[in-house]
Amino acid sequence: xxxxxxxxxxxxxxxxxxxxxxxxxxxxxxxxxxxxxxxxxxxxxxxxxxxxxxxxxxxxxxxxxxxxxxxxxxxxxxxxxxxxxxxxxxxxxxxxxxxxxxxxxxxxxxxxxxxxxxxxxxxxxxxxxxxxxxxxxxxxxxxxxxxxxx
Numbered sequence: 488x489x490x491x492x493x494x495x496x497x498x499x500x501x502x503x504x505x506x507x508x509x510x511x512x513x514x515x516x517x518x519x520x521x522x523x524x525x526x527x528x529x530x531x532x533x534x535x536x537x538x539x540x541x542x543x544x545x546x547x548x549x550x551x552x553x554x555x556x557x558x559x560x561x562x563x564x565x566x567x568x569x570x571x572x573x574x575x576x577x578x579x580x581x582x583x584x585x586x587x588x589x590x591x592x593x594x595x596x597x598x599x600x601x602x603x604x605x606x607x608x609x610x611x612x613x614x615x616x617x618x619x620x621x622x623x624x625x626x627x628x629x630x631x632x633x634x635x636x637x
Contacts, residue, residue: 499543501536504529518547526596538602542627546597546605554594556630557607557622562588564633569614580614588614595619603627 497518504514513530531539546553562585570582583591591612598606605624611617618637622630 497547499527499529499540499547501540504536520594523593525594528596528598530598530600532601534602539599542602542605543597543599545627546599553605553630554607557624558589558592558609560622560630560633561592561609561620565611565615565620565635573615583614592620605630 499516504516507513507515507528507530510528510530513528514536515529516527517524518527519525527543529536529539529543566583566585566588569588574580574582576582591614593610593612594607595610596608598608600606603624603626605627607622607630609620609622611620615635618635621634621636623632623634624630625632
């Protein structure tokens with residue numbers, strides 16, 4: 488099933504990055520996804536910014552695959568939790584099937600750390616009290632971990 492994803496393809500270069508005012512030695516920029524600006528943060532940590540750019544550009548060049556994998560792990564790890572512990576029909580949060588849950592997820596930011604770590608942040612439309620749901624890749628390819636933040 489093809490994704491209905493609209494994004495502006497881009498190649499990240501040092502010239503379009505701006506110094507992140509919140510994190511020393513980190514950089515930020517944005518790209519357009521589903522008509523919304525998505526914040527990208529690159530934090531080279533223990534490698535050169537060029538190495539972090541390689542990671543970021545690899546994801547952006549294969550965005551459909553990375554996005555689907557990140558969203559899939561969020562659904563896998565949080566759908567049952569939502570239905571069992573957070574749903575509340577009386578207050579507008581009914582139990583959801585997989586597609587209903589996906590429809591409430593909204594990509595908000597992507598962080599690239601070092602040369603092999605990616606955090607993909609999703610807003611969750613209030614299903615978990617307005618926390619961010621984060622899909623994590625520690626090898627720069629596979630999203631196998633998740634966390635809730637906020």
